[in-house]
Amino acid sequence: MTQIYDRVALIGLGLIASSMAHAIKRTGLAREVVGYARSDETRQIARDIGLCDQIYDTAVEAVTGADLVVLCVPVGAMETVAIDIAPALKAGATVSDVGSVKRAVIDAVAKHLPEGAHFVPAHPLAGTEHSGPKSGFAELFDGRWCIVVPDICQDDQAIENLEALWRGMGSHVDRMDADHHDLVLAVTSHTPHLIAYTMVGVADDLGRVTDSEVIKYSAAGFRDFTRIAASDPTMWRDVFLNNKDATLEILGRFTEELFALQRAIRTEDGDMLHDYFTRTRAIRRGIVEAGQDTDAPDFGRVKS
Amino acid sequence: MTQIYDRVALIGLGLIASSMAHAIKRTGLAREVVGYARSDETRQIARDIGLCDQIYDTAVEAVTGADLVVLCVPVGAMETVAIDIAPALKAGATVSDVGSVKRAVIDAVAKHLPEGAHFVPAHPLAGTEHSGPKSGFAELFDGRWCIVVPDICQDDQAIENLEALWRGMGSHVDRMDADHHDLVLAVTSHTPHLIAYTMVGVADDLGRVTDSEVIKYSAAGFRDFTRIAASDPTMWRDVFLNNKDATLEILGRFTEELFALQRAIRTEDGDMLHDYFTRTRAIRRGIVEAGQDTDAPDFGRVKS
Secondary structure, eight states: OOOOEEEEEEESOSHHHHHHHHHHHHTTOEEEEEEEOSSHHHHHHHHHTTOSSEEESSHHHHHTTOSEEEEOSOGGGHHHHHHHHGGGOOTTOEEEEOOSOSHHHHHHHGGGSOTTOEEOOEEEOOOOSOOSGGGOOGGGGTTOEEEEOOTTOOOHHHHHHHHHHHHHTTOEEEEOOHHHHHHHHIIIIIHHHHHHHHHHHHHHHOTTSOHHHHHHTGGGTHHHHHHHTTSOHHHHHHHHHHSHHHHHHHHHHHHHHHHHHHHHHHTTOHHHHHHHHHHHHHHHHHHHHTTSSOOSGGGGTSOO | OOOOEEEEEEESOSHHHHHHHHHHHHTTOEEEEEEEOSSHHHHHHHHHTTOSSEEESSHHHHHTTOSEEEEOSOGGGHHHHHHHHGGGOOTTOEEEEOOSOSHHHHHHHGGGSOTTOEEOOEEEOOOOSOOSGGGOOGGGGTTOEEEEOOTTOOOHHHHHHHHHHHHHTTOEEEEOOHHHHHHHHIIIIIHHHHHHHHHHHHHHHOTTSOHHHHHHTGGGTHHHHHHHTTSOHHHHHHHHHHSHHHHHHHHHHHHHHHHHHHHHHHTTOHHHHHHHHHHHHHHHHHHHHTTSSOOSGGGGTSOO
16 A cells, blocks of 8 residues: 555544544554543553554644644544644644534635635544544444545645545545534434434333343343444433534434334334334334345354 | 243234244244234235245134234224134133333233133344344344233233243343333333434425436435335334333433434534534443443445
8 A cells, every 4th residue: 555644643543543543553644643632541551552643642743744634633622723723733734633524614714714724623423432542443433434524724735634634544436515513423323322212221220121131131122222322422421412413403303213112012003013013124224235234133142 | 942832922913023933943943833814915925935834814713722912903993803802712822022112912801711721921122124024034033022011910920931032032031120121222222213303304305306316316314214115114102102101201301302412513612512423322332331332334335
């Protein structure tokens, strides 16, 4: 793989940044990968496991001389970081991010960047329920999609370089405008997460069904919800606060649909239920055929 | 493993029955396992893959001489089967089932069974999104729970034998009364399934977010819903129609909770969201510690 950047600076060292560090090293996509995290403890862990070529105590030191700076912090923290690093950015540097919402990030970050910096937001659609610098691994992005949002960047080369980096880390790359991104993600990610959190919260609340029963009998469906409801709370709080309109719109649609199914149960309309459940099977097949999930029963939890 | 039954008859040859056939054979829990399925095609497939010692063309032939008969048909079909087989049951035979609801099955089946038959309903909490006679495998029940519902059986030996069979197939066994079972399952299984079906239906409906986008970008959370929304439509229709009250109760609770989170998003109450999302993480930890799920990131879809 050709080297694309000289020095890449990762700001924030969670699951995505640590996976990027491994994936960049895997095929030598940059000469040097450096990092910064706000917490002393995170920086210490990153140093202990040798995550980057260098871990700095300040974001300013990390971005100095970098030709690519990637903001890997929760969406709500992006603006503070942008203000902090802006004066230290190298002329012509590319700034990107990995946030799960794009319009709010553009609004928060772009205005603080110096003229000549290229801001190319991106969003890798990959993750696990784990977080922190130890949770990363080089294969996280393999075969997954990364959405690049070129809305406000005038420099084609800057966009193409960032896309080449993501391809080099194993991703497929798509371009999308910020608003469409936020709507698509409200459907495929944000609303499902909110619903999973809610269902787990309901189970937790029910006094008659003891905690131990909810846990013991979770294999019957519930546990698939708990995995996504175990995701990082700060990240997800920021997602909902920053993709408010699209999430509320999809939630409204969801509630309407849920009430229709609820009424079918109450009125014992078996045909409606059967038709509905038959239709949803096709989507699952599409996902497996598109290589976005495994067909192994139970996600490969069991031998087939 | 000691042989527990002489002849076991499986009525219905889907995922659970075919897994039982393999699991019983694995350690010789019965001398003979025979089967019946309503559809010609299913019986032919079962014969082709050598699923049982014998596949019969009628349920009556299958249950004749059996000391254990297990009804492995959708809940809505239990009564018809019970009426059909009742006259052919051997004196003192045990009848069980594997339905996902228990009160409705007891009401539908018990009244048709002859005096002297022992009815011991059971519910193995294991499954995958696949169905049919080819989908079964011996390990499906290993380490999972099977709930035995002894409400209406007066014969301790019949209950203990059935429990020994489930343990022999790899399950942990618990006893529970029918109503409590139906409530626990409404929380851990039935409501999560309905919600997953709904979310997948919403995604399918949204014209602006093309099918292809929903599928391509599903790794961001949505795909975990599609697995459970790919489950057998007939089985799930019957579950909701037959556990109506408990499901509607938990759905009401779910909606109330969802509206609280929706309001927190609308009013930008970040603290409420963060607290809520933090609480739900603990449940996930409990499930992994209880051995009911893997801690591998993404259910082991990716290397860690």
